[in-house]
Amino acid sequence: MSSLQTDTPLSLHHLHVTSDKPEALAAFYEDLFELARMNSHGDAIVLAAGERAVVIGDGKPGELAAAAYTARDHAALALLRARLDDLAEPPPSTASLLFHDDAFTVRDPQGRRLILGVARVPRSADRMAARVQHTVFQTTELEKVLDFYVNRIGFAVSDEVVDEDGALMTCFLRSDDEHHSLAFFRGSNNAWDHHCYETRSWNDIRDWGDRFARARRSIFFGPGRHGPGNNLFFMVTDPDGNRIELSAELVQVDAGGLPGVWPHEEYTLNSWGRGWIRT
Structure with a gap:
């Protein structure tokens, strides 16, 4: 395929x-x-x-x-x-x-x-590094959506999150060598969940945190480290309530690599502390 x-x-x-x-x-x-x-x-x-x-x-x-x-x-x-x-x-x-x-x-x-x-202008370095990198959705038809993105479009599965009964809850999809550029989780609504900007290092995460603090945009999730992707992160919201993630150190995945399987628990969402488990 x-x-x-x-x-x-x-x-x-x-x-x-x-x-x-x-x-x-x-x-x-x-x-x-x-x-x-x-x-x-x-x-x-x-x-x-x-x-x-x-x-x-x-x-x-x-x-x-x-x-x-x-x-x-x-x-x-x-x-x-x-x-x-x-x-x-x-x-x-x-x-x-x-x-x-x-x-x-x-x-x-x-x-x-x-x-x-194809982008008209190639990417170039910004004063503060933060490359738009992935976006995530909630869906009521997880299997149907994943079948389309994997078997029709050609995304590859990097990691899966399953509940205690083995039911799939979240799936992380890659379109290049980065762990994911798209993800879906099972929910009661069909809604946009968040989008993410990838920085270069933990120091960049610090600098962005300071930047949002000066603008009085408080962190509501993190800082921490995700299990799937192993990336450092925190999340804030924009004036419309859209959730924004700042990330660093997202792992690279070889083509043909087998998907990882993670339990649906707080540690998977944030190995440093409290997780934000959607319903």
């Missing part, structure tokens, strides 16, 4: 978030994440920097309209497009500011959108 990691690696490039107060949300990301405003595109605000970007559109707060992944080049994207051609849809118009014209969209069985393309 074709795998993204081996054949057409993808990395998370930007997110399209909706808000009923898009200007206020844009100001938060401009200020704390040092993003520059590009030309607004219709009713959307496009913000970008060296390693991170976000599109903020008018709509219901707390929802992710699309997650956008970049391929390494146009040839790789063409191979992926050929394999997914029956699923391909035109991308939203805002994608043209960040991706080349060969970008396309696919939808999963529950309607989530992935924009797949």
Whole structure:
């Protein structure tokens, strides 16, 4: 079976978030994440920097309209497009500011959108390192969703979390050599859970913690270390309540590596202390 990691690696490039107060949300990301405003595109605000970007559109707060992944080049994207051609849809118009014209969209069985393309501007170092790296969702149909992302799109399973009866609760998926760029957990709703920025070191985690503290954005989970991925982390929220994770030391996984299996307990979520177990 074709795998993204081996054949057409993808990395998370930007997110399209909706808000009923898009200007206020844009100001938060401009200020704390040092993003520059590009030309607004219709009713959307496009913000970008060296390693991170976000599109903020008018709509219901707390929802992710699309997650956008970049391929390494146009040839790789063409191979992926050929394999997914029956699923391909035109991308939203805002994608043209960040991706080349060969970008396309696919939808999963529950309607989530992935924009797949090639970034117009290569990533470059930011003053404060924090590369947009992964996003996570809650789903009511975990097995159905995972079948689509693994067997149809080509993500690979890095780690699984199971309950005491052996039922799958969470699955971490990779699209390149990093442990995960996407994850899903079983829940009672279909909702966006959080997105994450990968830094370079523990000192970067410290500096980002100080930055949020000065802005009076308190940490609500962490600092700590996750079991799956072994990454250092903490989490805060933006003005709409969207959860933001800052991470460091996320492990690399070889192609073909067997998935790890973790128990559904606090230690798995935070080996340093209290875990935040969703329901």
